[in-house]
Amino acid sequence: MELLQLRYFLKLAESEHLTKTALKLRISPPSLSSSIKKLEHELGVALFTRSKQRIHLNENGKNFYQYVNRSLSILDEGIESLHPIRNYALSIALTSQSVYADMLYAFEQQYPEIPLKSSTLTYSDVINSETLNHHDFYLGIIEDLNASEREIIQLCSSESPVVMIARSHPLASKKALYLEELKDMPFISITQENSSATQFVFRVFEEAHFKPHKFFEGNYLVRQKMVSENKAVAITTMVGAVANALKSPMVTFIPIIGIKATRTQSISWPKQKPLSASEKKFIRFCQNYFKKHPWI
Incomplete structure (x- = not known):
């Protein structure tokens, strides 16, 4: 053998x-x-x-x-x-630092000998194979990736979109909503049009053949403020809500009916890339971390 x-x-x-x-x-x-x-x-x-x-x-x-x-x-x-310890940092690409911040911190606490260097990418960076392959790993959305070029491990169940809405809104008590029911409400997404989250919002609109009559952009704090004050609604997922929305009794989240678009968190790396022992440790850590610490 x-x-x-x-x-x-x-x-x-x-x-x-x-x-x-x-x-x-x-x-x-x-x-x-x-x-x-x-x-x-x-x-x-x-x-x-x-x-x-x-x-x-x-x-x-x-x-x-x-x-x-x-x-x-x-x-x-x-x-x-057997080899001398090198100060080689694993290069981690992300589209959302907030989603993975706790996990990356926990890894560095458990493996201080394996430094990490994280970089936030735009949606254009992610769909550009040459740019993405400069990094050892990508932590982010499967649906944004070219699966034929990446080894991919799913880290949680696929998520459907939800509406982030003020509790004072007349529809806030509903268990689920059609987008058409919100046709009179302005929508808000984060400022970067070239972000994975905003691309997801556009995919939801396209699938539903829905065009908001007014569309704002702002950072996460602006989004939270406008939704809390019932000046707009937002589309996100529950993982995105937990990571990026401040806990507030003034806001709730309602599933959207009839949308197949999903977002699925994952770890991926270039196909045919040889993995070092440190890289294998990182992959196993990611898988085990979210079994013990689910986002939701």
Whole structure:
């Protein structure tokens, strides 16, 4: 049994697609298939169930994957520990610092030897692969990404839009709203038109074939003030509301009916990018953090 076989198995187990995995590993599909069959022969059990169209991890494979994943992670950390500590900071790109601030602080407290450098990006930066790939990781919205170019791990359930509205508004007691019910109200979004959040608002309007009669822009404090005073309403998600809206008894949030547009928080990195032990730690930390500390 060779270390390379185990790394090949790990990648194939994660994708369950022979050709795509071989392409990522830069070997031929027959070579990958031969390596996996040799591993199975040495173990004395099949790890995959094969059909003409697909290859699926079986129960033996699922159990073996857990051990291989842990073992290789420990091995990679051991290899990295043999080298002098470098002051290399992981470059983290975000579109919303407030959403991830607590998690990034917690990571630096737990791993002070792994410095982080975060940068806030515009929507144009995110959809520009060249700009985004300058960073080790992107923490943000799946729907903004080119999924064919990124490895993506979802960090929470996909969210549908909600209306941020003053409790004094006549519709504030409703459990759900159609956008058309707010046709006489001005809307407000954050100032940066080139922001992910504002692009989401535009997608909601487009899907609903809705055009507000008046549209304001402002920072988060201005948005909060105008909504609280019943001078405007805003579209957001509950994660966005928790991160960016000040707690106020004067404001409530109501789901919007009939909209399929979603926002899904994630961590992603360029496909085929080799991951260091520090980077793997960061990925695992992100996944575990929001299981223990959900946004909502």
